[in-house]
Amino acid sequence: MSDLQGRVAIVTGGAAGIGRATALLFARAGARVVVADRAEEAARAVVAEIEREGGEAMFQHVDVSREEDCAAMVKAAVERFGRLDIAFNNAGMPGRVSKTEDQGFAHWHRIIDVNLNGVFHCMVHELRAMKEHGGSIVNTASVAGVRGAPFSSAYAASKHGVIGLTRSAAREYGRYGIRINAICPGVVKTAMAEELATASPPGTADALLAASILRRPGEPEEAAELVMWLCSDKASFVAGAHYMIDGGLTA
Ligand SMILES: NC(=O)c1ccc[n+]([C@@H]2O[C@H](COP(=O)([O-])OP(=O)(O)OC[C@H]3O[C@@H](n4cnc5c(N)ncnc54)[C@H](O)[C@@H]3O)[C@@H](O)[C@H]2O)c1
Structure with missing residues (x-):
């Protein structure tokens, strides 16, 4: 069953991990x-995979x-496909693993x-681009958007911000038929999760999984x-919500 037939969607961070799968x-x-x-080669490979399966896609560097x-990205989507119905704002980077006082000002600014x-x-x-006809936006937050993340304060602050932005904009744009929501992943098997596990003290990733209900990434x-x-x-009927997808880590 095709749920999104005829819709036009943007996926940022679409070259890898959660964005690629989406x-x-x-x-x-x-x-x-x-x-x-911003990873052109990997993103073009995703476009090629979609085309091999008979779908339609384009690469946009962002x-x-x-x-x-970001302005050019939306313009390119509308120029190529005529409209924009869906956006998954998912691109993100992991934070430095350190005490707050050692996060570093430049690092803080880059993460934000x-x-x-x-x-x-x-x-x-x-x-x-959506105001005339409505649409749906999903932003990627994190479990670190709903609770403290020790030794990742810049990252946690950025993800808390994503939820505040999602809820506020959702309340403004419902009247235009635009639903805005967020997802809060826990540990998901991607390059970013691997990078974080490597940067954390040994056993941190296993302890996180052991604390979840499903006990797996x-x-x-x-x-x-x-x-x-x-x-x-x-x-x-879903608007202004943030959905945990974390194997029960925050239950
Ligand atoms: N994997 C996890 O365990 C986990 C947990 C919670 C939240 N998240 C969030 O999920 C989102 C996707 O992460 P993932 O795990 O799939 O990681 P990933 O590293 O597999 O993919 C991230 C993608 O984003 C792209 N990207 C990074 N910075 C960018 C920028 N400035 N502009 C454009 N593209 C950029 C990368 O090139 C990459 O293709 C991120 O926002 C991340 O914070 C991931």
């Missing part, structure tokens, strides 16, 4: 997909910390620029299923 799922559901990322890139300002930059342009495809549902008409 771009592929969107395309299988009938959407035309803009795979937006560094979400640059507002002009990518993880929070990046979502804002994308949303401003997406909302303008999630697959990117499991997160993609939630995003797909949120973006589809099946979630027509």
Whole structure:
């Protein structure tokens, strides 16, 4: 069953991990997909995979910390496919593992620029493109968006910000038929999770999983299923929400 037939979707961070899995799922559901990322080769490989499966997609280079890139991304989507219905603002980077006083000012600013300002930059342009006809936006937060993340305070602050931005904008744009929600992944098997596990003291990743209900990491495809549902008409009564997808880590 194609839930997104005829829709046009942007996926930032679409080259890898949760974004890649979602771009592929969107395309299988009938959407035309803009795979937006700063990692060109990997993103083009996702476009090629979608096309091999008979879908329609395009690559767009974007560094979400640059507002002009985000403006160009939305413009390119509308120019190529005629409209914009769905946006998954998912690009993000992991934080440095250190005490707050050692996070570093430059690091703090970079994390906020990518993880929070990046979502804002994308949303401003997406909302303008969707206002006439409505749409659905999903932003990627994290379990670190709803509770403290010791030794990752910049990252946690950025993800708390994503939830505040999601809820506030959702309350403004419901009247335009635009539903805005967030997802809060726990540990999902991606390059980022691997990078974090390597940077953390030994045993940290295992302890996190042991503290969850399902006691295993999630697959990117499991997160993609939630995003797909949120973006589809099946979630027509869901707005301003943030959904945990964390194997029960925060239960
Ligand atoms: N994997 C996890 O355990 C986990 C947990 C909670 C939240 N998240 C969030 O999920 C999102 C996706 O992460 P993932 O785990 O799939 O990671 P990933 O490293 O597999 O993929 C991230 C993608 O984002 C792209 N990207 C990074 N910075 C960018 C920028 N400035 N502009 C454009 N693209 C950029 C990367 O090139 C990459 O393709 C992130 O926002 C992350 O914070 C992940």
